[in-house]
Amino acid sequence: MKTSIVWFRKSLRLHDNPALMAACENEQVDSIIPLYIIDPDIFGGKFENWSPNRLRFLIESLSDLDKQLSTRYGSQLVLIEGKAEDVFENLEGLLGESFNSLYCEYSSDPWERKKFSVIQKTLSEKNQAIQLQSIDSFHTILDVEKVISSPHFRNPKSMKDIDRVFASHFDKNEHGFYKIDDPIPEPENSKPFPQISGIHPLSIEDLTTQISREVKTDIMSVKSYFPGGETEALSRLKKKVSGQIEYVNTFKKPKTMSTNTTGEPMEPSTTGLSPYLSVGCLSVRKLWKECEKCQLQGPHSQPPESLHGQLMFREMFYLLSRTVDHWDHDQSNEMCKEIEWGEYDQEKMEAWEKGQTGFPLIDAMMRQLEATGWMHHLARHAVSCFLTRGQLWQNWKYGRDVFDRKLLDSDWALNNGNWLWLSGVAPFSMPYFRLYNPCPDAKSSLNVEAQTAEFIKFWVPELKDFPPRYIYEPHLASESIQSGSNCIIGKDYPSPIVDRKESAKENLAKFKNSLSRLKSA
Incomplete structure (x- = not known):
């Protein structure tokens, strides 16, 4: 046998x-x-x-x-x-x-x-x-080894670049879509499990008990709005994508809400499918094809903002992580400017990781990460900018390590790519001087909900009685408002750990000086 x-x-x-x-x-x-x-x-x-x-x-x-x-x-x-x-x-x-x-x-x-x-x-x-x-x-959709070994391959650094990679490996059909292979069905029948001795596998129950003992936490008591498994992945795919023609065709990722779906602080405004792609509960080809079915029904958004565009960025980071030496380092990495970040500051790092910075948006997002293992992509923009070039001047690798441990959709290629991008050090980064305001208003590109501040009050319950107009900068509220809101800043909720405007000014100067030294070296 x-x-x-x-x-x-x-x-x-x-x-x-x-x-x-x-x-x-x-x-x-x-x-x-x-x-x-x-x-x-x-x-x-x-x-x-x-x-x-x-x-x-x-x-x-x-x-x-x-x-x-x-x-x-x-x-x-x-x-x-x-x-x-x-x-x-x-x-x-x-x-x-x-x-x-x-x-x-x-x-x-x-x-x-x-x-x-x-x-x-x-x-x-x-x-x-x-x-x-x-x-x-x-x-992945692309055959990574085949792509990088092709004679005209160059490391992609933009949506135009990765689109050219797709165009060189896939034809387009009569509708203008790349001819991506259909996902194969599950086997109708499988071969029997062999009768062999000497193999002593762990049961799911034993593994769960062992892990809970080692990490000193009953891991199955940890609650999240993302249950694991293929069954849940396909259910979420159907709920958020399959047949959701208007949602898919009007989807523009920069326009989605960083503070989750209005009225549902536990439900993301994006698909929430990234954790299932990460461990392979969901096939990336299946997601691509389900989006395509919707897009065939009428006008739709285009890359990079569309769902297809987001999946193409995913492919770009896989290619780069395969070809760029030291992809996960800040030195000897051709995709990383060697900025002279500050020394590791334990006090700042702990405040950031635990959601105790005194900036409610940053704290809510970091507490969401701790509790659920997930946060919106614009939330990741906000907290990474705050940690690095914005307010705290800490090396992007420190934040990368926290995300790697906590994110359900953690992935070596993607996590490093995103931190390189968001800290302003990569060729594909936004200009380093474009900072996110950690105290935004409703007009911010972070797309925060400011009318009720429901998201902030959910994750930072210390501020649940605060008037929404002060929710993003509660330290500016008068003593009477703080007292009437049952939250004294500096006592019941931390005062800001830095002056956001002064620190931003200083950090931009440091970044500029680092770039000048690199150019003259």
Whole structure:
């Protein structure tokens, strides 16, 4: 009996899963082991690299996948803890000659490519008959390796650039849309789970208990408006995109509300699908095609503001993260100006991360991140500008690390790309002197709701009785207003940790001086 392993990495789904389909269609395969590896190189030895929110989302996604495998195919998801290279070496020893193939999706992350190379070398040396296949265009629309090896490839730095990349790899149909492959359906049938001894997988329950013990938090008690799993991903896709013609066709991301849907402070004004793309509960091709179906129905917004435009930016950052050396560093990185940021300031960093800066918009957004693992893209603009070139003059990598640990949609390529962009150091950044006001009004490009200040009052309940006109700068309210609002600034809620105007002026001068030194060096 010949056994294939389908390694679920960032593809926690049955739909549009070429690895699973390839194993099911392989006539030389009699049984399939669906595998997920809890690798300490990814999560940390005590799961310290991921926040409780991220871990809960993962557990729910794994649980949903396991349930679907069981219900549809009578199979199960095998969870094994350990370094991936060690896990496969052990599995090869247990399966022996019956192990004939391994299928997984390609990952552009440098450590993931290195891991697969080690696994490939180890397994090939032990058994040259094993078929090893890392499938491209799986987590992305573009085939990353094919694109970057094409003779005319240049690192894209704008929407025009990434559009040219698309145009060089995809034809257009009669409607002017790129001919992106349709997502493949889930397999009608799968191969049975093999009867083998020596494999001792973790159950979902045991893994949940272990993680909760290590992080000292009952991760399943963490509540969020983003339940994990393919089932929830497809449900949200239907609710927010599929058939929502007016919403999709009028969608302009810069026009969406950073303070969430009016009247629903827990529901984002965007699709909220990024967490599901991140762990692969939702196929990016499926999302692209559902948007296209709506856009075929009439006039629609265009890239970069449209949903397709946002997905194209996603592709751009994957390409850059693959080709740019030191993508995650602020030195020896061709996409990063080496600005002389201030020394790490623990007091400032803790106030920013915990939502205690005395700037209600920044604090509400950071508390939202802590509680839910998510924040709107304009909120990310605001808090990253505030931390770096705006008010606190801290290195963008410090904020990047916080986002990496906490965001449900955290992704190495995208997180680094976004922080390079928003801190003003990248070729694709907005001009560094264009700062977001952390105390905005209703006319701000941050698109805040100022009429009721519902979002701020929800996340910063200290200010729930404050008049909306003072909600973004409560320290300017008179003592009588503060007293009548049951919140004394400096006592019940922090005073601003910096003078926003003075710090902005000083930081812009520092940025300009750093640029001057770079030019003269």
